[in-house]
Amino acid sequence: MNQKELIANFKEKAELSWLCFQDLRVKNFKGSVSALQAEDFWQNYDLLDFEDDKSSGFSASLLQHKTSLELIMAIRGSKFESSDIDLAKLFSIKNLDDLASGQFLKKDFAADYEIATGRICQAHYESLIHFYLKNKPRITGALSVCGSSLGGALAQMLCLSFDESEFKSLYTFNAPGVTSLVPPYTEIIKLEENFDIQAFMSSYTPYFQFKDKTQIFQNIQEELEKLKEQKYFSYVAISAFDKKPFCVKLEEGLALAYMRLIENYHFFTQNKKAKISLNHQIFHLESTENLYNTKGQKLQTIESSIFEAIISRLNIKLGFNHINKACEPLKLYSINIGKKAHSIIPFAKTLYLFSYLKENELDTIEKLNIAMILANKFELERNNYEDMKSYKNDKNKDKISLKSPMKVILEDIMQQVMHNANLKKDFESVYKKEIGDVKNFVKEENFIDILLCLERAKIFLKPSFV
Structure with missing residues (x-):
């Protein structure tokens, strides 16, 4: 790509x-x-x-x-x-x-x-x-x-x-x-008629350390035995955390999803990837x-x-x-x-x-990010500021509203369009058809409309300061 x-x-x-x-x-x-x-x-x-x-x-x-x-x-x-x-x-x-x-x-x-x-x-x-x-x-x-x-x-x-x-x-x-997010369950098992709960619990080695392993394992074993007595033979999620250990029934699709999520969590904790x-x-x-x-x-x-x-x-x-x-x-x-x-x-x-500008030489993320930086720089300079720090330190800055880099770029492109008779005609034809009258239209809420109209008019320009 x-x-x-x-x-x-x-x-x-x-x-x-x-x-x-x-x-x-x-x-x-x-x-x-x-x-x-x-x-x-x-x-x-x-x-x-x-x-x-x-x-x-x-x-x-x-x-x-x-x-x-x-x-x-x-x-x-x-x-x-x-x-x-x-x-x-x-x-x-x-x-x-x-x-x-x-x-x-x-x-x-x-x-x-x-x-x-x-x-x-x-x-x-x-x-x-x-x-x-x-x-x-x-x-x-x-x-x-x-x-x-x-x-x-x-x-x-x-x-x-x-x-x-x-x-x-x-x-x-x-x-x-x-x-690195901890799943709500520590284990997913499939409880079957011949499932040996005691053998499972004796060999069960969860990835988590417990303060009271004996009591937690006893609670889990009792819950599994209850499910088996009820002849519930399907997937069971085990939550063997320190507080309130429990078992819960899960439908197959959700159980298999959790199984893979838990596996990936443990793989990440061991391998850090x-x-x-x-x-x-x-x-x-x-x-x-x-x-x-x-x-x-x-x-x-x-x-x-x-x-x-x-x-x-x-x-x-x-x-x-x-x-x-x-x-x-x-x-x-x-x-x-x-x-x-x-x-x-x-x-x-x-x-x-960025998607619009990529059609006119600004065809990499780096170039497009720099265009935004240059727009910010252009806006600061025309308001007589050396940098953003000098703007923020200005006691009168509340009287000056700096335009966003996106608005600076779009206004510059639209100035180029309006100063070229052919481009102006092509753009206004599309804009009037899709939106309405062309007047004072470079506003935050219609940035995307302007870009769509420029694309439909097949007008692809880049800002003059880039």
């Missing part, structure tokens, strides 16, 4: 990771998605299935590209609602253990909390596995998976739960890595804000959000623990979106711009 194809794939998967926040069963999108963007989306994709689990909070879409026929699962990231914090439970907490359990949190709040505290988000994970298994019969060939933040974490969990031959590629955006390659088609993208002075000297790099900084310091490294090179085939890319943001929306908009 060359760099142009890579950029196009990044844009496609970022847009899907954004649009899966919508209810894709409804053709007209809400919020910041324009009618033209929605039209462009439906021209390119068919929706095969949509899941919005009101109980767990998990949501995902299974899509197929109409031309390439690529099958893609886009998993929604965190969507917070105030009702997902149980205030009654929160205010009734009397000790730190109850607070640390996070039991007052629901849905995506609960999932993010579990990940932040080093655990697999069980409710979301099981909803994800059920959604995948339900659609597995219609998935012919390998599946591509993508998601941002929590959605990217779940995408990794999916790939770690099945044979890698079932997946074509994995794209995550600002997502925490999951290989993940057992997954996907033929090197694993891509993790992080948003960054790189600040340079007018001499091109780097001042600092700001992480995409406080949340992400906290996650990385909890040893849940981003993208399969890439900082420790836990997964060698992983390709890590930093995308300069020009501001601090964890959201997928500015990420997707930036990659829309």
